[in-house]
């Protein structure tokens with residue numbers, strides 16, 4: 439397991455698929471008791487190239503990409519509609535490890551979004567209906583009135599997924615693994631997609 443002392447990351451120990459190492463490091467972050475190891479800083483950009491960033495929760499580490507869920511009408515949703523590319527980074531301080539990903543983004547299927555939405559607590563599902571994410575509110579009362587409205591509309595546990603809410607999958611083009619080492623002489627490896635496989639390069643820290 440990694441630690442903050444001087445854990446090496448060797449080329450020989452790298453798997454050929456970055457998702458394999460991503461999962462390994464993620465499991466080690468969980469085992470290390472890191473709170474919200476799936477909180478990632480997600481960057482998107484407008485068609486004109488102006489970036490924006492916020493944290494979201496990574497909900498899937500899959501062979502074909504990294505999945506998160508959000509409101510399609512939000513700022514990030516609007517940017518992804520006009521420029522379907524994203525980057526994200528996560529830092530696990532207790533392991534002194536960072537992973538940074540750049541990729542192409544597509545929406546996940548309606549079935550997949552439905553399946554994830556159904557796992558959310560009822561309050562979070564009502565909240566998804568009530569929040570016009572990223573638009574201005576005149577007051578918190580306005581939000582709470584909308585919560586009450588949807589709470590009354592969807593009685594019981596049957597709260598469907600809003601059509602404006604769902605998942606995105608980031609299909610990676612590059613995945614960089616950064617392992618902190620002593621004296622700032624860190625180990626960095628970048629996986630870059632090439633054809634069906636990946637080219638791996640060690641980068642200077």
Ligand SMILES: Cc1cc2nc3c(=O)[nH]c(=O)nc-3n(C[C@H](O)[C@H](O)[C@H](O)COP(=O)(O)O)c2cc1C
Nearest residue numbers: 477492493494495507508509512513514515571572
């Ligand atoms: C730790 C953390 C996790 C978050 N997870 C999500 C998430 O999974 N989906 C989401 O839409 N917003 C999430 N948010 C809120 C976003 O950071 C952001 O405020 C919201 O999505 C609107 O972003 P936008 O206006 O840039 O589109 C999270 C915030 C934090 C601090």
